Structures are given as structure tokens and as C-alpha cells.
Amino acid sequence: xxxxxxxxxxxxxxxxxxxxxxxxxxxxxxxxxxxxxxxxxxxxxxxxxxxxxxxxxxxxxxxxxxxxxxxxxxxxxxxxxxxxxxxxxxxxxxxxxxxxxxxxxxxxxxxxxx
Amino acid sequence: xxxxxxxxxxxxxxxxxxxxxxxxxxxxxxxxxxxxxxxxxxxxxxxxxxxxxxxxxxxxxxxxxxxxxxxxxxxxxxxxxxxxxxxxxxxxxxxxxxxxxxxxxxxxxxxx
Numbered sequence: 001x002x003x004x005x006x007x008x009x010x011x012x013x014x015x016x017x018x019x020x021x022x023x024x025x026x027x028x029x030x031x032x033x034x035x036x037x038x039x040x041x042x043x044x045x046x047x048x049x050x051x052x053x054x055x056x057x058x059x060x061x062x063x064x065x066x067x068x069x070x071x072x073x074x075x076x077x078x079x080x081x082x083x084x085x086x087x088x089x090x091x092x093x094x095x096x097x098x099x100x101x102x103x104x105x106x107x108x109x110x111x112x113x114x
Numbered sequence: 115x116x117x118x119x120x121x122x123x124x125x126x127x128x129x130x131x132x133x134x135x136x137x138x139x140x141x142x143x144x145x146x147x148x149x150x151x152x153x154x155x156x157x158x159x160x161x162x163x164x165x166x167x168x169x170x171x172x173x174x175x176x177x178x179x180x181x182x183x184x185x186x187x188x189x190x191x192x193x194x195x196x197x198x199x200x201x202x203x204x205x206x207x208x209x210x211x212x213x214x215x216x217x218x219x220x221x222x223x224x225x226x
Contacts, residue, residue: 006156033213042118042202042216043157056213090156094211103147103204103211107156 003027004093006106013081013113021076021109025093031055032074033103034066035090043090049074050096078111086113117141118205120217127193128225135188135220137203145206146186147214148177150199157202160188190222198224 003026013019025032031050035043045058049068063079072093078085088110094103119138127133137146145164149157161170163179163186170177174191190197200221204214 004156031210040218042204042218043214045213045215048210048213050210056208056210088154092157092214096210102159102162103214104159105149105157108154110154 004091004104004106006089006091006109008109009107010110011112013111015081015083015113017081018077018079019081019111021078021089021091021111023074023076023091023093023106025072025074025091026104029093029095029104030072031094031096032068032072033092033094034074034076035092036060037088037090037108039087046076081113083113086111118203118215118217120201120203120220122220123218124221124223126223126225129194130192133190133193133222135201135203135222137186137188137217139184139205141184141205141207143179143183143205143207144209145211146177146179146183147204147206148186148188149202149204151202151219152199160201193222193224195224195226198222 005024007022033048034046037043047057052068065077067075088108090108092103092105148160161177166181166183176189179186200219202219204216
């Protein structure tokens, strides 16, 4: 098992609302990335946070935003939720800056927008 | 178009049989990651390959990366029901480990 934990595990929101998902990275890791995974597809990269700043972004609109805290934990915020945002959201942590480039994922948050 | 292609998309094998899953990239990779996923759950890290020609094994699973670092294979020997799940390859093109591009996955079923 990895040390990456996500909360909550499941969430139901109404279209137009805002949601915050949380990720606690593995001890010793300094980078967190967020992914969106639709059913039957591979995860799609949303963005990465390193040293509390966004360090790369995939093809997602600005209503997807994030934060990284000094303890390297992270939040994913989604504003103005749409029905299509209903997916599994995964975070991954890694240690950038060394030769150890393993990336470990959390169990995910299942978001349902109704 | 997908930058990372996995084949086959699904696979049904009898317990005890060997199987191979392939992952092909249109571009040279910095690293190639293999993960296993149970339906609706997180990704379980299997192996990471960085060097051309590299091969790694863990229990009954062996992963290889070709010399050009564009193609990888995952081989399972003597499959067991516990091997069932979705296998995903992820391409690292930036060297930052967690900006990965994934294939669509291979769904493996192991029958008794």
C-alpha cells in the first residue's frame, strides 16, 4: 500500500456547485499531481504542484484549480461543476530532484455531479 | 490520437497461462510506468523502467523497455485470479515522474 491518501472517497454534488478534493502525499515526496479518469479510460493529467506552485497543466479549463501546502499535501478545486465532471479523481505523489522517480497514487475520489 | 497505445484492450486467460501486454509510444520516453487498477480504485505501482533495454521482475510479472525507449511489454507468468484487473502503462516525457500520459488500459480476466 502507498502512503497517499485522498478524501473524501465518494462525493455527490449538484451542477453549478463547487467542490474541494484533498490529497495527502507520501512521506518524503515533494510533488503532487492530479488526474481525472473517466470510465474505461486511462487517467488524464490535470496539473502538478511542486514547491506550492503549479508546475504544468493538462488540457483543463481554469475552473479546475489547486493548491499545495507546506507539508506537500494538496487540494483540487472545481468550480461551476458540470455533469461531465462526474469521474474518478486521482492524485499521485513523487519526489522530484533525485533519481528516485516512482509515482504513487491514492485510492481516488469518486465525484458524481447531478 | 493516443500518444500511447496499449494492446490488447482486453484479455481473458485461463489460470496458469502466460500472457503479454504491450505498450507503444509515438515518441521516445524518459520513463515508462506500469500500474494495475481494480475497478474504480486507485492505481497500484508495479514497475518503472528508464533505461533502454531495461528489464525488471517482481514475483511473476516482468516488464521490459526496448532499446529505443518507445515500446514496453508486461509479461505475467502462470497467471492467477489475483492478477485480474486493468493494467495501465504511463509515459513520462518530462522526467518529473508524475506528469504521466496513460494508455487506455488492458482489462485482464483470469478464469479458473
